[in-house]
Amino acid sequence: MDDQSGSGDHAESKQNPISRMVSKGGIELDPDNKQHAVAAKVCGFVCGIQAPPGPYLDTYMEQTLAGQMKGYQEQMASEVRCGGVQGGEVVIKAPEMATLWVMDEFSPSSENVDLRVMDLQVLIVDREGTSAAIAEMMIYVDGVLSSGFTLDYVYMISDKFVSQEYRDAAQARYESRIQNYNTEKQRMMGRKQSTNSDLMDEAAKLLESGKDLVDAAYSSTNA
Numbered sequence: 001m002d003d004q005s006g007s008g009d010h011a012e013s014k015q016n017p018i019s020r021m022v023s024k025g026g027i028e029l030d031p032d033n034k035q036h037a038v039a040a041k042v043c044g045f046v047c048g049i050q051a052p053p054g055p056y057l058d059t060y061m062e063q064t065l066a067g068q069m070k071g072y073q074e075q076m077a078s079e080v081r082c083g084g085v086q087g088g089e090v091v092i093k094a095p096e097m098a099t100l101w102v103m104d105e106f107s108p109s110s111e112n113v114d115l116r117v118m119d120l121q122v123l124i125v126d127r128e129g130t131s132a133a134i135a136e137m138m139i140y141v142d143g144v145l146s147s148g149f150t151l152d153y154v155y156m157i158s159d160k161f162v163s164q165e166y167r168d169a170a171q172a173r174y175e176s177r178i179q180n181y182n183t184e185k186q187r188m189m190g191r192k193q194s195t196n197s198d199l200m201d202e203a204a205k206l207l208e209s210g211k212d213l214v215d216a217a218y219s220s221t222n223a
Contacts, residue, residue: 028099039141039146043135057070096126120136125162
């Protein structure tokens, strides 16, 4: 860990952490990489993203893990919002992941080649302000689901190290999440309306069939 100095209780990196990630060979987030995509969703969970509009936990976590971690989300999100100080003041009001770097990746099991362990450094910015932080995480990804993760450390960094490009990426991630939720909501409403319409058509057919039966019975009785 680089030497750090704090403002109050919040440790802040003296050196440019983003340059450090690059110099150490960190692999930045690749949206087309399925494992990176899972890791990004877990990072969103740690930032406190709720479902909806965020993705449901069981779509990117193993079912058992999703059940276990749901109760710890607020604790982790609070640590992020408080810049790594448990119970401290809120310094990141609306945390959003801007990007991440995979600093190391390996397979812990020769029997499960799909299981990967990723050592991450995550850049988190405040959508409603200028604050920023780095979160150190370890994430286990088995195929397209996370099988475990830890939030190991959070520390504040100077906003001068965060380019507008990263802030735009965080805002775009937020807007994409809202748009995806609204699109899915409209799709489900359209499906519901279609189902209701089909049911009404079927009911009308049944009523018409019933009317025909009544007319037939009446005609037979008066024949």
